[in-house]
Amino acid sequence: MNAKSTPADPAPLSPSPLEVDSLVKRFGSVMAVDGISLALHSGECLGLLGPNGAGKSTLIRSIVGRVTPDAGHVAVFGHEASSAAAREALGWVPQELALYPRLTCKENLTAFGQYQGLSSSQIGQSVAWCLEWAALQDRETDLARALSGGMKRRLNMAAGIIHRPKVVLMDEPTVGVDPQSRNRIFEMIEALRAEGTSIIYTTHYMEEAERLCDRVAIIDHGHIVALGTNAELVHNSFGSRSQVLARFEGPDERVAPWVAEHSGRLVDSMAEFTIEHPTEVAALLxxxxxxxxxxxxxxxxxxxxxxxxxxxxxxxxRD
Amino acid sequence: MIIPIVRTAIVALRRDRVSLVLSFVVPIAFFSIFAVVFGGQRDTVPKIKVILVDEDRSGGSRQLVKGLASDGSLTVITRPSATKDQPQPADYTAVTAEAAVKAGDVSVALIVPRGWGAHPIAFGPDSSAPPIELLNDASDTIAPQMVGGLLQKAGMTSMPLTMAEQGMKYTGSYIGGFTPEQQKKMNGNMEQLRQMESRQDAGEASPAASGSGGLIAVKTRSVVGENKNNPTLSFEAAAIGVMFLLFTASGSAGALLDEAESGALDRVLSSRVTMTGLLAGKLVFSTLLAFTQLTVMFLWAWAVFKIDFFSHIPGFVVMGLSTAFAVAAFGMLLASICRTRAQLSALSTLLILVMSAIGGSMFPRFLMPPAMQKAGLWTINAWAIDGFEKVFWRDLPVTALWQQVSVLLAIGIVLFAIARRIARRWEYA
Incomplete structure (x- = not known):
């Protein structure tokens, strides 16, 4: 195993855990990331919310060096993203179950700990911590391929933080898991946050972003279209207005003209209206x-x- | 009902390139190789290379040499090939000819001894004709038989008794009969010939086996493998071993594709491990795996088939590691070229079987036409088999392996370098 080059760039005072500046990545004619800039604050959980294909994963993979950006710059605590210091500070939980199926939970964690350059004593402690964090202590000798879907997801997360990074990038870690396992994963993330870890969390589940994230960046077609806290985003878009959702008998073609007449939208046969006061509902009816x-x-x-x-x-x- | 099922199967097969390759390309490739080796045109039938040393230099021996040289089945060599250092090398002697057979340059050498020309025909058991010496490498069981037969073809090798009886009959009629004493002596000699023939018919070693086989007395001596219990055993161990090493190495390197597919490769490369470090680690593992596999195979050959393994440990280690390194790099290259396990499976099956066929893993290269023998030198199999043969068959020292080891190491380094270059596709997206 070879350590990658260590740059001599000195870290600035109190640098942000992660700064992304004007990042661009194009795959052929597809612009996957189109000039995204963001800064992750210390100890915060920043959600990247967007539909499939919005560019979330490409952004994450650019940060961890698995995608070479066409333009832009990524810094981790002021260090170049490709530097050894940045690698040490970054943890990545990919969307795929990136594990060795024929290795046990403990062997998987040990292997990834060694790849991260941990010493034998560090690995022992870290593996024990991760197994406990992922609630896999009693499955440590089980092969990864023999685990349930939820357990595999938890092991996948544990492998991403085996070197106890200060910044963790989680790429849709709850894909394909049942609600019970999802709650367990939420608890793991909350435990990580309690320790002061800064997290970027990509998802296309609005509920997850609302529950876990301090701030949310809404991404679409490679752009950040809005960034802020949940309340800020709602307020900026709707002010103090509320939404009325109404479903009517009959085909959409019959309902649509009336919905348009009242400045609403028809989505999946559901009419949506924005109103300033609840009393406006009576007039609509x-x-x-x-x-x-x-x-x-x-x-x-x-x-x-x-x-x-x-x-x-x-x-x-979810389009 | 049947037609839709057939149609579905045809469409599925058409889109499964792996199955298509295995179904059509591999059999055609193999048929072609076997056709060239065993069933090709006449001019592709390999000639037997034989070194001829004429110590007698009599008129008779010159006639014999001339006769053999003009035979279309033989390539008669009387002196080594010219080199820069030796533009005009001296003719082979009995000693240098024997060394050439031992080194594997040829399978057979014929030494025509001094005085042979005075008694060229060995007619009967009391012949005083000095025998021609046939030196051979026992691993080639075909060439000495062919050369011996060609040597005797003018002498009606299988009928000495008949020839004698006929000769006596006509002599008797010409001279008006034999005296009782002459007849008694002749009958004794005939009986000896009869006994000799019946011993030969029973498969018993006769003086002819190491002495006369017909009118021209030939003494056959194996200068390589005289004390080996099975001439083809070490060849088989090396030949089959290398072929399966290639399969093992490509399968082992295929783990890289599994990791790429699962995302584990991305995760590893996002850590402190570089692509060069990762490939080097996998190369070391595959090399050790292949070497262990070879060791187990030769230990099995030692335990069950009594191959002399422990007298050849240094040569085995040198050749084993060189071969394992080359096949491991070959596996890395295939894995880096292919996109999926299925592709790897098809490509490795095709390449390894073709390499094994022309490289000598399936049948000895000396059976092949010269062009195919040369083509075999582009395979790992040929160099590895040659090296193991030097160790286990010819009992040559480790220093004699420099050529095979150099080539195998060079192959390994070049293939690994190419694999590293191709693996850039996993590094940068």
Missing amino acids: VSATAAGLELVDLSLRRPNLESVFLHLTGREL
Whole structure:
């Protein structure tokens, strides 16, 4: 194993855990990342929220050096992303189950610890910590391929932080797991945050971003279209307005003209309206009745990140 | 119902390139190789190279040399090839001819001794004709038989008794019969010839086996492998061993593709491990695996087939490690070229079987036409087999392996360098 080159660039005072500046990556004619800039604050969890193909994974892979950007710059605590210091500070949990299936949990963690340059004594301690963190102590001698889907995901996460990095990049770590395992993963992430680890968390699940992230960057077509806390994003898009969701009997073609007339949208046969005051609901219902539409279902809710995404991009998050 | 199933299977096969290659390309490649080796045109039948030393230099011996040289089945060599150092090398002597057979330059050498011309025909057991010496390498069981036969072809080798009886009959009729004393003596000699023939028919070694085989007395002596219990055993161990080493190495290197597919490769490369370090680690592992496999195979050959393994440890280690390194690098190259395990499986099967066929793992290269023998030198198999043969068959010292070791190491280094270059596709996206 060879250590990669160590640059001599001195770290600036109190540098940000991670800074991405004008990053660009193109695959042929597809612009995967189009000039993204962001800064991760110390101890925060920054969510990257966007649909599949938005550029989240490419951004993460550019940060960990698995994709060579066409332009832009990435710094980890002020160090070049390719430097040994940056590698030491960065942990990466890829979306794939990047494990050795024929190795046990403990052997997997030991191997990745060695690849990260840990000493024997460090590996022993770190493997024990990671097994406990991932609640896999009683499965340490089980082969990775014999684990359940949720356990594999947890082991995958543990392998990414075996060297106890200060910055962790998690690329959709809950893909394909059941709700119970997902909650366990959330607890692991919260435990990591409690220790002061800075995290970038990519997801296309709005609920995950709302629960785990201090700030959220909404990404679409390689751009950050909005960045802020959950409340900021909602406020910036909707102010104090609320959303009315209404479903009517009959085909969309019959409902659509009336929805458009009231500045709403029809998404999956559901009419969506933004209102300033709840009293406006009554007026909408009267209008619908007058138009001969029969109401099936009605709800009033505060806008969420999905509403923000729809508002900003005109597309559903799961499109 | 049957037609849709057939149609589905055809479409699936058409899109499965691996199956297509294994179904059509591999059999055609093999048929072609075997056709060239065993069933090719007449002018591709390999000639037997034989060194001829004429110590007698009589008229008769010159006639014999001339006769053999004009035979289309033989390539008669009387002196080594010219080199820069020796533009006009001296003719072979009995000593240098024997050394050439031992070194594997030729399988057979014929030494025509001084005085042979005075008694060229060995007619009967009391012949005083000095025998021609046939020196051979026992690993080649075909060449000495061929050369011996060609030597005797003018002498009706299989009928000495008949020839004698006929000769006596006509002599008797010409001279008006033999005296009782002459007849008694002749009958005794005939009986001896009869006994000799019946011993030969029973498969018993006769003086002819090491002495006369017909009208021209030939004394056969194996100068290589005289004390070996099985002439082909060490060849088989090396030949089969190298072929399976190639399969093992490509399979082992294929782990790289699994890791690339699972994402583990990305994770490893995002750590402190570089691509060069990763490939070097895998190369070392594959080399050790291949060497261990060879060791187990030769130990098995020692335990079960009594191959003399422990007298050849230094040569085995040198050749084993060189071969293991070359095949490991070969496996790394294949893995770096291929995109999937399926591709690797098809390509490795095709390449390894072809290499093994023309490189001598399936049948000895001396059976092949000269052009194919030369083509075999582009394979790892040929160099490895030659080296192991030097160690186990010819009992040559480690220093005699320099050529094979150099070539194998060079092959390994070049293949690994190419594999490293191709592996850049995993490094940068």
